[in-house]
Amino acid sequence: MFGEGLLTGMGVTWKHFWGKKETFCYPEEKLPMTERFRGGHLMFDHTKCVACTLCSLACPNQAIKLKIVPDAMKKRHIESYVHLVGRCLYCNLCIEACNFHALSWDKNYAISTWHKEEMDDELVTAEGKEFFNEMMEKAKAEAEAKAKAEADKQKNEGGDA
Amino acid sequence: MPQTETYTLSMGPQHPSTHGVLQVRLDLDGETILKATPYMGYLHRGIEKLLESRTYVQGVPYTDRLDYVSSMNNNLGYCRAVEELAQIEVPERAEYIRVIVAELNRIASHLVFIGSLAIDLGASTGMLYAFRDREKVLDLFDLVCGARMTFHYIRVGGVSADLPPEFAAKCDEFLKVLPEFMQEYEDILTGNEIFQYRLKGTSRMTKEQALSHNMTGPNIRAVGIPFDIRKVDGYGVYPKLAFDVPVGENGDNWDRYRVRYLEIYESAKLVRQALDGLPEGDFMAKFPKALRPPKGEVYSRTEGTRGELGFYIVSDGGPKPYRVHIRRPSFINLQGLDDMCRGMLIGDSVAAFSAIDPLMGEVDC
Numbered sequence: 001m002f003g004e005g006l007l008t009g010m011g012v013t014w015k016h017f018w019g020k021k022e023t024f025c026y027p028e029e030k031l032p033m034t035e036r037f038r039g040g041h042l043m044f045d046h047t048k049c050v051a052c053t054l055c056s057l058a059c060p061n062q063a064i065k066l067k068i069v070p071d072a073m074k075k076r077h078i079e080s081y082v083h084l085v086g087r088c089l090y091c092n093l094c095i096e097a098c099n100f101h102a103l104s105w106d107k108n109y110a111i112s113t114w115h116k117e118e119m120d121d122e123l124v125t126a127e128g129k130e131f132f133n134e135m136m137e138k139a140k141a142e143a144e145a146k147a148k149a150e151a152d153k154q155k156n157e158g159g160d161a
Numbered sequence: 162m163p164q165t166e167t168y169t170l171s172m173g174p175q176h177p178s179t180h181g182v183l184q185v186r187l188d189l190d191g192e193t194i195l196k197a198t199p200y201m202g203y204l205h206r207g208i209e210k211l212l213e214s215r216t217y218v219q220g221v222p223y224t225d226r227l228d229y230v231s232s233m234n235n236n237l238g239y240c241r242a243v244e245e246l247a248q249i250e251v252p253e254r255a256e257y258i259r260v261i262v263a264e265l266n267r268i269a270s271h272l273v274f275i276g277s278l279a280i281d282l283g284a285s286t287g288m289l290y291a292f293r294d295r296e297k298v299l300d301l302f303d304l305v306c307g308a309r310m311t312f313h314y315i316r317v318g319g320v321s322a323d324l325p326p327e328f329a330a331k332c333d334e335f336l337k338v339l340p341e342f343m344q345e346y347e348d349i350l351t352g353n354e355i356f357q358y359r360l361k362g363t364s365r366m367t368k369e370q371a372l373s374h375n376m377t378g379p380n381i382r383a384v385g386i387p388f389d390i391r392k393v394d395g396y397g398v399y400p401k402l403a404f405d406v407p408v409g410e411n412g413d414n415w416d417r418y419r420v421r422y423l424e425i426y427e428s429a430k431l432v433r434q435a436l437d438g439l440p441e442g443d444f445m446a447k448f449p450k451a452l453r454p455p456k457g458e459v460y461s462r463t464e465g466t467r468g469e470l471g472f473y474i475v476s477d478g479g480p481k482p483y484r485v486h487i488r489r490p491s492f493i494n495l496q497g498l499d500d501m502c503r504g505m506l507i508g509d510s511v512a513a514f515s516a517i518d519p520l521m522g523e524v525d526c
C-alpha cells in the first residue's frame with residue numbers, strides 16, 4: 001500500500017517523542033570531559049620544566065614561542081611560554097614530547113575570544129614569574145659566591161707562593 | 162514560435178546541499194540537466210605542501226584535515242605509506258587496534274552519509290537519527306584519543322596510546338545497539354516511498370562509465386564491481402578477518418545508499434572480530450625519533466571510506482618528505498558527476514552529489 005512506509009517512519013518518530021531525551025541543556029548542564037580529552041588551554045608547570053625546548057620543536061605548526069634566559073650559572077630558564085592558541089592543531093605532540101610532564105590540557109573547551117590578539121596565551125603565571133626571578137637571583141648569588149671563593153682561593157694561593 | 166535557449170545555473174559554493182563549498186554549474190534545458198561541471202578549489206589549503214615542510218611524524222595531524230569525517234582512515238593511509246617507506250614493522254596489537262578504530266570510523270562516516278542524504282532529500286528527521294548514532298562512535302573515540310573530530314590517534318609505527326580499559330565494554334555496548342538503530346533507519350528511510358522515488362533509477366551509471374572515471378569505494382561497488390582494497394590488497398590484518406563486500410546491481414543512487422548501509426554491518430562485523438581477537442603486546446613500534454627513511458618512493462593505498470586513498474611519498478633521505486601526493490577518492494569520484502546528472506532534473510542533481518558523498522576537505526585537499 002502506498003504510504004505504508006511513511007506511516008512506519010512516523011511511528012518511529014512517535015515512539016521517540018515519548019521516549020528518553022537525547023539532548024540536554026547546555027550550558028546549564030555540562031558533560032565531564034574524558035581523561036584523554038585534548039582541548040582548551042595548555043597548562044604549564046614551571047617547577048618541572050628544564051627549558052629543553054623539545055615541546056616547541058615537536059610542534060608541527062610553530063604554535064609555541066619560548067623565551068629562554070640563561071642564568072648566571074649558565075642554566076636555562078623559561079621567562080615566557082606563549083601558546084598561540086589560534087595556530088594550535090590540538091595534536092598533543094608537545095605534551096608527548098615533554099619528558100618531564102610539565103604540560104597538560106586544562107580541558108576547558110569554551111575558549112572562544114572576541115579578538116585575535118587574545119588568543120595568544122602566556123602560560124607563565126605570576127607565580128611562575130616569581131619562581132623565575134627567584135631562580136635567577138639564586139643563581140646570581142651562587143655565581144657570586146663561587147667567584148668570591150675562587151678569588152679567595154687565588155689570593156691564598158698567591159699568599160702561599 | 163517561442164525561442165528557447167539553454168540556461169546556466171550556478172549551484173553553490175554557498176549552498177546547503179553541496180556538502181561544503183562545491184560549486185556546480187548546471188547547463189539546463191528547462192529543468193533537464195544537459196551538463197554538470199563541478200568547480201573546485203574553494204577549500205584548498207595546500208596540505209600536500211604542508212606535509213612536505215613538516216617531518217614525517219609531524220605530518221600526521223594534517224591528514225586529519227583531509228576527509229575530516231573519517232580522520233582515522235586518513236591517518237592510517239599516511240602512516241602505512243611512511244611505514245612502508247621507512248620499513249617499520251608495526252606490532253600485531255597495533256594492527257588490530259587500527260582495524261577497530263578505522264572500521265568504527267567507517268561506520269561513523271557512513272552514518273553521516275545516510276544523514277546528509279536524508280536531509281538533502283528533505284527528510285530532516287532522518288538526519289537527526291543518523292547524527293545521534295554517530296555521536297556514540299565519537300564518544301568511543303573521545304575515550305580512546307581525546308578528540309571527536311581530528312583524532313591523530315594512528316601514528317607512524319602504531320597508535321598513540323593503548324585502548325583504555327573501559328573501551329572494550331563500551332564498544333561492545335555500541336555493537337549491541339547497532340542493529341537496533343539500523344532497523345530504525347530501515348523504518349524511517351528505506352521504507353519511505355518518497356525516499357525510494359527519489360533514489361531508485363536516478364543517476365544510473367554503467368560499469369564502463371564508472372571505470373572510465375576511475376571511481377572507487379562504494380561508488381564502484383554500487384555498479385556491481387566488488388572492488389575493495391581491503392580484499393584486493395589485503396593489507397594489515399584484514400586477510401585474517403572475515404567480511405563480505407556488498408555490491409549493487411543497477412548502479413543507481415539507491416544502490417549507492419544500500420551498499421553503504423550494508424557496509425555498516427560489515428564494518429561492525431570486523432570490529433567485533435578484531436575486538437575478540439585483540440592480541441597482547443606493544444601498541445607502538447620502536448624506531449628512531451628523528452625518522453629519516455632511505456631514499457626512494459612509495460605509493461601505498463588503503464580503502465578509505467570514500468574509496469581508494471593513496472599516498473605517494475618521495476624521500477630524499479632527509480627528515481622531511483621530498484614530495485607528497487595524495488590520491489583523494491572524493492576528488493576522483495566527483496568526476497562522475499556529469500555522467501550521473503545528464504538527463505536528470507535539477508532536483509536529482511542534489512541526490513547525485515549526496516550519493517557520490519564527496520567531502521570538500523578531501524576534494525580540494
Ligand code: SF4
Nearest residue numbers: 059088089091092094
Ligand atoms: S597541540 Fe600540537 S599544535 Fe598545539 S601546541 Fe601542541 S604540538 Fe603545537
Ligand code: SF4
Nearest residue numbers: 049050052053055098
Ligand atoms: S619539553 Fe617540557 S621541559 Fe622541555 S621546554 Fe617544553 S615544557 Fe619545558
